[in-house]
Amino acid sequence: FNIFKETHRAKAAETLRRIISENDHLIGTGFAGTQVLGFSQKDIKATDDFYRMLLQTRVPSWLYQVVQNSTTTWERWDSLLPDGSLNTGSMTSFNHYSLGSVAD
Numbered sequence: 001f002n003i004f005k006e007t008h009r010a011k012a013a014e015t016l017r018r019i020i021s022e023n024d025h026l027i028g029t030g031f032a033g034t035q036v037l038g039f040s041q042k043d044i045k046a047t048d049d050f051y052r053m054l055l056q057t058r059v060p061s062w063l064y065q066v067v068q069n070s071t072t073t074w075e076r077w078d079s080l081l082p083d084g085s086l087n088t089g090s091m092t093s094f095n096h097y098s099l100g101s102v103a104d
């Protein structure tokens with residue numbers, strides 16, 4: 001959160017926590033945001049929210065891929081849809097590490 005002025009940090013933290021809660025602690029970040037999400041939540045003392053996100057098993061989440069028997073990280077959170085069908089949109093790699101950044 002060093003991108004915010006000190007006077008705006010509390011509001012930014014509140015907004016991040018609200019958005020995560022409204023999204024039922026399901027992850028929705030992409031290539032750039034995934035790797036900083038845990039650090040951002042640690043900085044604002046919201047690790048409880050991060051752990052709730054980490055333990056989600058519904059799509060989109062890290063563990064959704066695990067419960068779908070994946071052995072690698074996918075390019076998209078929803079490369080395999082809940083009904084078992086393939087996502088026919090663009091970028092449907094089943095071996096793409098970009099969304100796998102959870103911690104150092």
